[in-house]
Amino acid sequence: MAKTDSTGSTWRYRWAHRQNERRHRTYRSAEAAWRRRDDELRRLRALAADFQGSAAAGAGLPLELAADEVVLWVLPAAQLVEVRHTAVLPAPDLTVQPETATSLRPRRPDGVRVTDAGMAVITSRRLVLLGGRGRRDWAYGKMTGLAHDPAAPVTLMQVLDRRRTSGLMVPVDAAADFRFTLTLAFADAIEQRPAVLAQLDELIAEHAQLKPFRPAVATPGQARLSALVPGGRRTVAVAAAIALLVPAALIESSPSDPAGERAVAATPAPSASPVPALVRPAASVPAAPTAKPTEPKPKRTTPSPTPSAERRCGAPVNPMGYDFCGGYRVRKPAAEVCDFFDCAQEFWAGRGYLVQCRDGVVSLTGGQRSACAGHSGVRRTVWT
Structure with missing residues (x-):
């Protein structure tokens, strides 16, 4: 039976509503940034095509012009x-x-x-x-x-x-x-104005291919149980890691059994010249049975947790296989990348490869002079 609140709507429908709101908000921001750059490129193209001056513009300036x-x-x-x-x-x-x-x-x-x-x-x-x-x-x-x-x-x-x-x-x-x-x-x-016009035409055509796509609509059937936990998959992953590490740390910190060590210390050392068994004093009292030396119990060691087969080097768990370890640069990230990484504002307006900025957000401006501008610079590259 689905878990419902007082209004009768299920948590899956609420999850889908939040996802769609966030996706459309990100899309609108990226589309606005793309539109601003497109308008600027077209403005420069029109300015370059009609670029000309006039002698009247220099009227009133203390500057003598040539003919x-x-x-x-x-x-x-x-x-x-x-x-x-x-x-x-x-x-x-x-x-x-x-x-x-x-x-x-x-x-x-x-x-x-x-x-x-x-x-x-x-x-x-x-x-x-x-x-x-x-x-x-x-x-x-x-x-x-x-x-x-x-x-x-x-x-x-x-x-x-x-x-x-x-x-x-x-x-x-x-x-x-x-x-x-x-x-x-x-x-x-x-006499090279056509070269400038050709360069602007190339920039406009290249920018047209970077227009962000409208995101797919999230449906209630795509919701996972991890959405019920505050923090989602990150919280589940951290809790699982703690559940594995805490018992191991407790076993490592428990002292070894000292009983065996005390028994070994109490056992007398064998004599350097033992008396033969056939030569004994007549009135000698039968010797008490010698206690069998107790071997010290081996110290229990717990093997270190086996590292996960999936390497991430600090990157959040994600089905795309993105990490901070190495590999190939991500120039065309998956559409759901912002579901697992903290994307910067105007993320989809970037024109480079995927990088993590120093404040923790990821940006698609790797390789650019203005990479992670406003986010304290580039910290590291996201690989696949």
Whole structure:
């Protein structure tokens, strides 16, 4: 007979209701994250297709433009930074990073100092800082190195007419647009805008394949008895381990029987020169029977519990065979992974392999620069 409450609904139906609520909540969160990134990629694609400036945009700026030069973007607040030591930057490329701003922190990297501040202007031929100490130009035709810091809103550049490496530090919320506009301006200068458009088309197509699927509906027939225990399967597994370890610990800690040891200690040692049995004193009293030496009882030892055939190395019990021991990275986890692991928010929006963060949650961002962002970093990889 099914166990029911006062309303007449069974615990299996309540379990199915909770499971469906949790699955749909996770799906809605993942779908919202996927939608945000899709909108951002399509916005960048439209911006790159219609990217152009105008001479009128530079009106009012204390900047003299060439005849064929137009202003593309203006940032009112930027800081001029210089590198204290000599650095060799990679050659400028056309890589688009739409998620840059999410992993940046408002800090200045080590070895970089701020020397001026002012207005940053991106034109069709150069990047200009109109600072309090004067003007600083980075012409695209003379640029030999360009690097965006992955953790700070700093962009460093090297040009042929300047020995020291310098660049700009911009506000975090403007870093993504600044870097994308600079990439487009440089691509136009070398006549490679189609390469940027092709890269964005590839990112959009790749992201379309990562759209989360609507989860399957849990039915009451899928409920297991472990659902009645607070904590579910984890509690059952811990209780089973304790039930095996406690008796073994009690047997190991019990002292061995001391009776045998006392009997051995009381037994007299044999004489070095025993008297022959035929040569005895006439009036001698028959010797009392010698007590038979008692051998000490062997100490009882309990074999250590046999390790389970299923290795996990600290991972929760799960039917997928995921563990922390080693094997293959999990890039497409099973749909029920969050039933056994504590999944991070926006789990299904990840674009990598399965990892456990330092705060205990699992994330699908392994191999990414922003892996476990907001969860204190990556702790270890989940294997299968």
